[in-house]
Amino acid sequence: MSHMEWVYALLLTPFATALLAFFSRGLGAAARRAATLFHLLGITLMLVLSLGTAFAVLADGPISAAGGWFYIDGLAAIFLALIGVVGFLTGLYSIGYMRHEVDNGEISVPTLCTYYGFFNLFLCTMLLAVTANNIIMMWVAIEATTLGSTFLVGIYGQRSSLEAAWKYVIICTVGVAFGLFGTVLVYSNATSVLADPSGAVFWTVLLGHAGQLDPALMRIAFVFVLIGFGTKAGLFPMHAWLPDAHSEAPSPVSALLSAALLNCALLVIIRYYIIVSKTLGPAFPRMLLLAFGIMSIAVAALFIIVQRDMKRLLAYSSVENMGLIALSIGLGGPLGVLAALLHVINHSLAKALLFCGSGNILLKYGTRDMDAIKGVARVAPLTALLMGAGALALGGMPPFNIFISEFMVVTAGIHSGHPWLMLVTLLLLTLVLAGLVRMVARTLLGPSPDAVARGELGVLTLLPMVLLLAMMLTLGVSMPRPVAAALDSAARIVLDQGDAPLAAGAAAPWIKTTAKPVPTAAPAAGL
Amino acid sequence: MENIALAAILVPFAGAALTLLAGQKAAKWLCQLFAAIASICMAELAYTYAAAGKVAHTYLVAAVGDTTLFGLTVDSVSVLIGFAVVVLGFLVAVYSSAYMSEGNREHPHEGTPRYYAFLLVFIGAMAGLVLSSTLVGQLLFFEITGGCSWALIGYYQKPKSLASALKALLVTHVGAIGLYFAAALLFAHTGSFALSGLAGLDDSAKTLIFFGVLFAAWGKSAQLPLHIWLPDAMEAPTPVSAYLHAASMVKVGVYIFARAILSAGHVPEIIGVVGSIMAVATLIYGFILYLPQKDMKRLLAYSTITQLAYIFFALSLSIFGSNLALKGGIAHIFNHAFAKSLFFLVAGAISYTCGTRSLPALKGLLKQSPLLGIGFCVAALAVTGVPPFNGFFSKFAIFAGGFEVARTHWMLLPLVILAMLESVASFAWFLHWFGATVPGETSEVVAASSKVPLAMQFVLVVLVIMSLGSSFIAASWLG
């Protein structure tokens, strides 16, 4: 198979899986089994194809398909691989989680089929969003992610979940309409200056002619794009939908929303950032990103510290981390960009882990209220262990991965002359750590209520968490070569440096494929 | 040599993973085993280092391009302190195996694998921090010790102990911000995280980095204004207090400060001025708070705060050019670790046997349990610096260094005198409690006490001996 065919197969697999899952409703008694089987096959195939595509990009350079409508470069490869990994693991978790929900009569078998259908459709739209080169299609795909996941958010059909679904669909479509306006501005700007207007719709062409675009229009366009796709990425003050949707959705969907969806919107922002930096110079877009970033961190930190609802706490942590990523890109320089991209990966793994863990707790205790959840360590020790380690990791405790990317952000900040901003950021991150540790202390430790039966829920709800934690530890202790290479190539794209090596050793020390061999697996070997 | 040093760091981590997987019964034995192996590694390192003529070395472990990320420094200071923290870790592991049992009258509770695993991680992190040659390595282990301390202080899972644990974690994490800044600044100026890069910097850059390190050091070593976590941290199981709040965690601060001074060559005097003033302020503050304490462990916590202030004072004095004060300070890290651990473990043994650690309830210890009486006596004398115990020698060196520096910097003289006065006054105060608890007729609680288990007796005896002899080891080692 050529690389192009890989891409088509990758996009078609979840779509076909979705259709099969929808149709298995009609299979009567076999419906449940059939839908689950299709789902399992679909996500497995998608994992293989997405990782295969990402590796192909790393090995042979960018893939362009369907007459330039699809374009997968090193930057997209990271996001693609993340969707593959997170989609597979949350999909696997879904099987265990939904089995419990169906057995307990929370949802019916037809709803289960619809769930798997939308789950895969959602994956398909996200894959479309990160592989798109056509900027209009990028918008269409982001809009489609909202539409595909609205049902997933409101699946329980209760008062609060319907409210969350409504807020989600209205805020995101309206927000993304801003994105459409920005997209239209960029596109029309390009059609009027390009010799061949038919190329104006392609990101790669726009990048090549970024210097010719009208700066005033691009300035307005970037504001629209940032507000529009920033809504979807959960940046303050457009984040209002996020805590509701993340907390009301079934936990595997929360994990997918937080760990994959937010990244897709972020990628679109990064794509525009690259073009706009070239047209306007980086000062203006960076300033906006810094402002949105620090505001998101600050507001989210305050909400985290007062939160009683476990999943809302995690949702605000997503706002905080998206803010940190925006901030890091805004700091600029190779180090800032590398830190941001690494943090994208780290946050996705950590948040998927924690939402899965919160799902286990929710199934056990039937509530998300941290005043009612007590002593998980005694009820489900392995869940508690994974959850505790994940929460500490998310708070930036070594030897896990988030510590490294957060430290890189701070180093980038000091390097680029923002010491006060970094001081504020670190203090806010301390608040976040406090919130997370308090969550662990209140819910995992202490005596357990008698009403809650002891025992784990099953392998399928634990295995994905174990794998996620293992990946987090690996990334924290010793960065695997392919990840380092992918980050390196992605950072070059964001910095628009082509094949030139990232500025001399001093600027990008963390990721270099020519690292000296490490004698033993020292704890800090891959920092 | 680097392999032995790496082994000393990695063995406890590996042991922690195994301990966590092993069952309740095996955990305490595995913990002791791995702590013993780590101790042997440190001893072997010290032997090899001494046999090779005590030549300081830095080994590169991990680097990316030209940027050193992590390396090992093997010199007289790191080996001495590394030995102390790892061996004390082993002793605490042995002590814990008896203390954490149903026989404990204060907290009848069998230690869980979690406890022993975190203890091992802590030992490994301490070894890593002490041997680290880069700021980023120090930061890494600094944060790991913070995380472990949270788990260990909150071990009993009572709301109060969890709140104390959170406080300890957050305050030391705020301190870590200083280290984040110092590491990032060092990188911005030198393109590397290696501490050796400090020497080549100009004074303004050095000042900023030193303030970062000093702030972090205050956080971990419980100095004003970041001291608030230590007294509350006494909610921890007593062996944990002995290890974290006497021997290791609180020594992280003074150690990274000392390491920075050793690496930087010339240090801007402003650091010395700020360091010594804050040290003396902490000293006085700590002493004043001795007075209302009735709980033996809280008294010890404030005592630790003041003893660490002495070390900060000594290190600050060394910035003005006193080598004697530097050696005294480092020796005091070593000596105080043994003496204060002894004190905590005596306190632990008292609560194990009597079920309380409230000082007014304790009378006539010597009669009931001579070992505890002697232990109390030795610990009090050593901590307050009475000859011939170890505290005396290091304090003597600090004061001698102080007077030496004061000849050229007269402003320091009042600070040195204040510090000496504190030393005398705290001696008087400990003597007061000593007189009230150790000699005389046994009180009801003491008379009803149980026997001290053998493992605990063994540890106490070792520490009594070390409280007498550690100063000679330090002096001969540092030369």
Next chain:
Amino acid sequence: MTATLIVNNLAGLLFVTSLLVMGVSRPTASAVFYSLQSLVLVLIFVTLAATLGAGELYLWAASAFVTKVVLVPVIMYRALGKLQDPAASRPLIGPTGLCLAAAVIAVLSYLAVSTVKLAVVAELKPALAVSLGHFFLGLLCIVSQRNILKQIFGYCLMENGAHLTLALMANRAPELVEIGIATDAIFAVVIMTLVARQIFRTLQTLDVKQLTALKG
């Protein structure tokens, strides 16, 4: 009367129709006015196509006619006819306030557009200003209305604004692009309508002020 003048005047008419969409109390009436507005939009497309000689715009006009003049209003009319919640029909801002806000938006959009220097739109700046203003008018509709059905119309207005901008500034875009946007917009309306119906069935209300279970 030149063609550009026609376009600019029709664009002005868009503004009026959106105020009607917002102003009327019954959702079904809003659907009718929305259909009317879309017809105006189609007329703009046709005029533009004739004057600029942009053949693609005829196709746009045709697809917009099918989707926006017929399909979306019919879906909305049928779906909304059954949903009645008089309590939710009182808007947060009265007609006077609405007109005032619309005027402010118009002025601001005009000022914003006046800075743009693109040859293509030199003649059509008023229309461009309307398209931008129309977008924000849709946003105004969403924030000023309590009825969640009106919020759906708000989104439709925003989308029309963006559509007009696209037609004015990039009318040579491939037809596929236009279809993509239109399809997405229809799906958005369908999904929002479905959620709204489910909310009405479960909670017996369409009032956004009743949706307050989630906070903080």
